[in-house]
Amino acid sequence: MGNHTERLSYAEVPTADPHGVDRDEGPRIGVAYIFSDGGDDDDDEPGDGTRANSDPEETAFDPREEVECAVYKLDECVYEKSRRSSALDAYSPEKLLDKCRAGDLVEFVAAGRYPHWAVYVGDFQVVHLHRAEVKSAFLTDAGRGRRCRVVNERYKFRARDPDAVVRSALEQVGLKDGELSWRNSEGFAAWCRFGRRELKAGGELSGGARQPYALHVLLGDRKYSHALEFQSLEDVIAEKRRGDYLGRSAFLRELAVHLRTETAAH
16 A cells, blocks of 8 residues: 555464355464454444444544555455545435445444444345344444445455345344354454455464464555554454544554554664
8 A cells, every 4th residue: 555564563363364265164263452442343332332422423424534554465455445446435324225236235434433334135124243143124224323335345355146145144144142253243244245254253274473464554645554464354354443433543643652662662
């Protein structure tokens, strides 16, 4: 995302890269997040139960406050969110109905809230992970007042056939608590569309100590990026979602403080 990259090393549980559609063989491991408190899988709110704005209908969403970033697995870009890669415009759920097709990924957004992801399955319905349960709901209800957009192109993996995406989503409806294989709504929805096991909680095989994932954050001058390194895609998702919750200005301020601390320590 830029022509200059600084790297930070975040030592986490070692994992390696699995390829292809999800399979059940092989050992799994758990992971620990770097900055995140891990609370965004339950209603996509911070772990202390607070949120920046208690009424999402009154929250002014500003796409300029979104953290633009890309995720790399070694030298391969596997995710990108930026104005240069796609439009970041968001709409009311009623307006988005005309744009949705079965199998699409939908992202609900609001300032000071974790983004919430869902799979559109047709007939105005979505399937989503909400309050530690996979549920079916009307698109107009699932966002609870937030604006929304189709985000099929964020992840660079090859998508399943739309019928397979819908079937995968519907087959999970009713799963809850200990039955779940995802920590947040984004991991669940993306898994339904792409079938990649690294999108599941602890879905990557144990491997060496190298950290293969890098979250590249586009900085203020839009010419440089800073790379945060992680062991698993699950960890990256947790951190970039936390950035979405904080907003671009607060996230970059926090990153600047961290960089000064790291520089002073050396």
